[in-house]
Amino acid sequence: MQTPIYKNSWNLETIFKGGSLSSEFTGYIAEIEQLVAELEKMMKKWPVEFAVTDIKQLLDTLDNITYIKIKLEQAGSFVSCLQAQNTSDAQANLLRSKVTAIGSTFAKTKLTFEQLLGNMNQVVWDELLTDQRLQGLSFVLNEIRNHTKERLSVDKEQLVQGLSVDGYYGWEQLYDLLVAKIQISFEENGHVKSLSVGQAANKFSEKDRSIRKDLFVKWEKAWGSQADVFAETLNRIAGFRLTVYHERGWTDPLKEPLEINRMKKETLETMWQVISENKQPLVSYMKRKAERLGINKLSWYDVEAPIVETDHSEVTYQEGSQFILEQFSKFGPNLTEFTKKAFEQEWIEAEDRPGKAPGGFCTGFPDSNESRIFMTFSGSPGNVSTLAHELGHAFHSFAMNSVHPLNCDYAMNVAETASTFAEMIVADAAVKQAKTKTERLALLEDKLQRSVALLMNIHARFLFETRFYEERKAGYVSSEKLSKMMVEAQKEAYCDALEEYHPHFWASKLHFYITDVPFYNFPYTFGYLFSLGLYAKALEEGEVFEKQYIALLKDTGSMTVEELAAKHLSVDLTKREFWEKAVHLAVSDVEEFMELTN
Secondary structure, eight states, rough: OOOOOOSSSSSTTSSSGGEEEEEEHHHHHHHHHHHHHHHHHHHHTSSOOOOGGGGHHHHHHHHHHHHHHHHHHHHHHHHHHHHHHOOOOOOHHHHHHHHHHHHHHHHHHHHHHHHHHHOOOOOHHHTTSSSHHHHHHHHHHHHHHHHHTTTHHHHHHHHHHHHHHTHHHHHHHHHHHHHHHHEEEEEETTTEEEEEEEEEEHHGGGGGGHHHHHHHHHHHHHTTTTHHHHHHHHHHHHHHHHHHHHHHHOTTTHHHHOOOOOOHHHHHHHHHHHHHHHHHHHHHHHHHHHHHHHHSBOGGGTTTTTTTTTTTSSOHHHHHHHHHHHHHHHOOOOHHHHHHHHHHHTEEEEOOOOOSSOOOOOEETTTTEEEHHHHHHHOOHHHHHHHHHHHHHHHHHTTTTTTTGGOOOOOOHHHHHHHHHHHHHHHHHHHHSSSSHHHHHHHHHHHHHHHHIIIIIIHHHEEEHHHHHHHHHHOOOOHHHHHHHHHHHHHHTTTTTTTTOOOOOHHGGGGGGOOOSSSOOOOHHHHHHHHHHHHHHHHHHHHHHHHHHHHHHHTTTTOHHHHHHHHOOOOOSSSHHOOOOOHHHHHTTHHHHHHTTT
């Protein structure tokens, strides 16, 4: 049977024909706008004193909100894809502004609805939730009520939402525009190229240290040349957040991200404490890697460097795709069939070309039950892991197709669980199937780089952001101060294991500028360690585990993470035991690495 050839670029035409000039998409946006206007009228007809007999109005409003939410997510995902595939698409930027404005109006109307839920008499509320049509939504509806009680009056929250369009969200969009214009010169085979930041980032896995170092100097210079503008952007985003928090009476900047991730602060603190106490194996790994590279100490640009050359150091997109399918097939039929569909129906944009945005993501299209995956596949084993990671995100959305849309809003930390779980299947299999000691060492090191990224790099981001928000409470933080704070956080998180750090990392990392989710860092580490617990269980139970796994994914939008872990893994996330086992698994490859490099 002939191996299928998969395209490495996605097809957006099946969603809306015509790209950013799509008349179909223009009509779709107009429809959403009309639906939001009708919802506003509906909210004005709500009874002053809500009674159990008014339940039909509640159900109708929930249906309308759900319908609009699905369409807005579809529109937002489409625009995100347009912007990512071509950073110079000016029309896509205009569409982003339009969708953001409609989303803001919808959010304001939804705030009115949420306030009405929050104001309901408790006796009436309890009786309403006994209705069979609402019982499956009790977690989400109670969550809305509880959050409403901790926020400002509805008119003030609506004002905040309205000001966000040209303020809060506007700063994020400005950052995206600035990043799109950054070009980094790179000489290859005697020719000088201009690389986008996404292409340049991939070059840090080059085997020649002089190339990596030269690129890093240019990389730092490029971000540093715009440091004051990036500092202005970051300060304004943080300042906006802190002002809103102050008005709500919130003193802890972690309150919102913890709420969004449905996670206790006790869980987060226990996780970081256990990680901080168990980094020594990774420090030993980095020291040995430095020896293998013939240097005293690794620098930032050496962390992703290959330590051996193998015949499999370059992987084609087709080879990577087939390998992922082969490994997923050993886990379960549902994941395998879904992944085939994603490849065959051209859901993946992986082409290595100029003009693309940096990084990778998966975005859902709930109105058409599809996903799209964005990345730049340049041929490294790490690219295969990234592709598997994003396919894990897409499978999570697929697993929830039968779940009520209001129960599909799972938090980032459990979203990262599904993606990291998929990545683990592929990375672990690659090591086990290595044909030579050299190949095994290369793949083992790729896994360890991931542990360094999630237990050290992400920790540095968390430390930096925590301290930045405390500093920002006192006033504006200069670009020089931001760089100093960044290096201090990196030194602490990496246990001073590096020679040279990345001062402008705060400018180059998109995650600091995302307005939807503050503290876009610790959920990655949570997801990584939580997925290790799931992966250990999958190895024990084999293919039968897929059914349990899908059941867990279905619950991710209607439980706290502590409840999820208790139900599906029988563990208490506020205690050290789970995290100690997970961190041990994360660093367990160091011992074999040390033996292979002895």
